[in-house]
Amino acid sequence: MTMAEAVPAALGPGVDRVDGRPKVLGAAHYPSDVTLPGMAHAALVRSTIAAGSIVRLDTARAADMLGVLTVITHENAGRLQKGKRNLFFPPPAAPLQDARISYHGQYVAVIVAETRQQAAAAARLIEVTYDRDEPVLTLDDAAASSQSNPYFIDMKRGDAKAAMATAEVTVEGTFTTSPETHNPLGPFTTVAQWHGDTLTVYDSTQNPFHVRAVLAASFGLAEDDVRVLSPYVGGGFGAGLRSWPHTILAALAARVVARPVQLSLTRPEMFTGVGHRPSTMQRLTIAATRDGKLVAIDHEGTSTASMGHEAPTRKPPTRKAPLQSLLKAPDEQPYPITAGTAAAYACPNVAARDKRVRLNIAPIAHMRAPGEAEGNFAIESLLDELSYELGMDPIDLRLRNYAEVQPQTGLPWSSKALRECYTVGAERFGWAQRDPTVGAMRDGRWLVGYGMAGVTFNHYQAKCHARATVHRDGTAHVCSGATDIGTGTYTVMTQLAAEVLGLPVDRVEFELGDTRLPQAPQAGGSGLTTALGSAVHNTCVALVQRVLTLVSDDADSPLRGCTIEDVVAHQGRLQHADDESRGETYSEILGRHGLSELTVDGDSAPSRAEAGVIVGSLVVSRLGRFGRKLVGASHATVPAGGFGARFVEVRVDPELGVLRIARIVSVNDAGRVVNEKLARSQIIGGTVGGIGMAIFEETVRDPDSGRVANATLSDYLIPVNADVPDIDVVFVGGPDPANPIGVKGVGEIGLVGVAAAIANGVYHATGRRIRSLPITIDKLL
Amino acid sequence: MRDSGKRAEGGRSSTVSLTVNGSGHDLxxxxxxxxxxxxxxHLALTGSKKGCDQGACGACTVLVDGRRVVSCLMLAAQCDGREVTTIEGLSPDGVLHPVQEAFVRHDGLQCGYCTPGQVMSAVALLAEGRAGSDQEIRxxxxxxxxxxGAYPNIVAAIREVAACDAAV
Known part of the structure; x- marks a missing residue:
């Protein structure tokens, strides 16, 4: 059976979201919609200092309130174990274990009451006295501890410093980005229920198996005794990749009151409780020849992180050897900014390195294109600057330095259609109409600017399992314990299963969001469609194989003796590829064999090249030309992530500083696009996130107290409908051979490049080079 | 509550008569x-969502006496004797309202959490005659x-329903 023959009736542009109907009916049940018999409600009390310790906690008045069932603080919470070590998703510090405070907003008490109103009112009656230390709150604070190469992926090739010294043209700049808060619209909620020593939670998460592991470790349970349900999640954007203290506290509260408990974060709590995109600072230098050939890139990125688990209260953490701290107990999420730098352009000399600064701030979390978005902003902004310096069109400059092979390893890409992204985008946008002179284009009082940026996104795939069942009635059920945070996983997996099994989409049901299902990785890293889609594909192929095995010596079957290569699946029927009259339906086969259903388990795994690229890149970093020879001898292919180009028209009112985004063209090489309607939505959503990053979003911290000063959706600005113009989304390229379904992730790439394209457009319109995000009115006056 | 300290002082209660999606309720x-x-x-109508509880996001949009309101900023007691329509009341027989249909067709949703509020707001917007242009819809x-970030698709969905309404 070949994919070309499994005609994609199940695929194509027109398939509507299968979970669309329950969602428009208000019938999709998110964790906050779960009500269990006897359920109590929990409310949290948060620290009002950023560093120090609790001296006294007065809970008497709260405990005395009508309906209050219990008040839990560090004085009575009991011991909770720390979650298992996890490099990418470090478990949270066990909450309420001692009096120390390391950020404003840290939980100091949880109240459980009969009703939500009672719990919230009682929470306000808790009185806390603190011994306050001076917090370290900003990246440039001299007291902040800075760690070099914290993730061990600093990269280099050639000799950037030497090349800079003799370069014909050099541009440099310092770029900063503000902390952002994910703010998924669904406040993160946990509903926890104990049955003896087993625990069930409904949770807002993108990573249910990680939540399961953390809860099991916290309460000393076997992972099988914890069940995490998350069939619907009200958005994530990375906030749901880690496990958070409130989830542990909900389970703890449920155990204490011996009733189910719902704990729903308030919007202000969402600003400190489920991570944030950290602030970053980058120093970047790019050197080139007069005719636009890059000769050197030197890129240093610094991002902020919380103090982590062992937060001392008076001093920043000691400067442990980085490797030791990494191996011992990672307590913050890695947040490299320059990790993509070495792969972006064909440039012989590159140095890319990261730093991490620990502050008295809430834990960070990956947010849509973490690090990639920030790194891209700097590189694509400075390339734009270089294009003016050289008097060269910005697209020509990028094409001049096009990376035909993966530049760090010298190995070929599995696929790459970035060139088409530029050319198709330029054509659709009308780039040729651009007058390159700064400030030359006007529309009435508006200054008009055209800006563009290129994107090279990394590839990610993790191990994934799935299960597929075909029933005697000719329907199929396919499942895996993944999540669909709005990305379209329910729909795309339904389509991929239908494609292999040769069933109409409405005969296939895909189930997810339950850790009792086969294990799936997080909905993150733009890697779930690749991992889960490949697992679903492989599992369904195995199911067809199983059906054929069933009839392999069945004298009554026209498929007797057939191998999978001999057949196609079509309309619920397996038939000979060269004679469609010779075949039979799943129903006929199962019926004759007295089976009500047939089930197989299957999986997918990343190729060895996945890890090989990182290792290879580092080998080249360490061993230079010799390393490059060594890596080249592997004859491996680099699994490519997505590529893209962004074209933006901005309008600036020169007197008021008002900046409007007039239109955007987003072209992406996303491999094979399984469902164009939904993939387009992902790109649109990413683009809107990019607009937010570029011109609105900034989590403001009070410089004295460390309190988030704009922790509401009226004060923290995210794009609303009127801020978003028409977005023209185009897909180029074709199936990527690195995975059996030919896809590349589309969850994050849409966001990347938008900020740089907007900033470049602002420069084109006004002559002002804004190197600090967001580009707010004050920066344009 | 400020001077409480007695368990009985938890907050007083009232009886409220609401008509919700055509049915009367005394709560x-x-x-x-x-x-x-x-x-x-209290009515198990969880279609209306709580996104911020501060009137800033619109996820809880319902109609009160035909006008859209953010239901998190209204006390239930204020609605005594009034008529409330929620997302559940839009398609009581399970047949999608044209706005709901258009949202699915144009993929005007992703995670779906804001969707009931978007749909209720769109229904009201059409009734208000505010869907004359894309700019107006936005x-x-x-x-x-x-x-x-489903905005462009939300606009497309509303635009289509508005065009159908105009054609009728």
Missing amino acids: TLDNRTTLLDALRE EFMSGNVCRC
């Missing part, structure tokens, strides 16, 4: 209960935040 509610919490927690739908 005894803690005075602090918002319309949103009354719908979600402006008058700007009280409903969609963090997934």
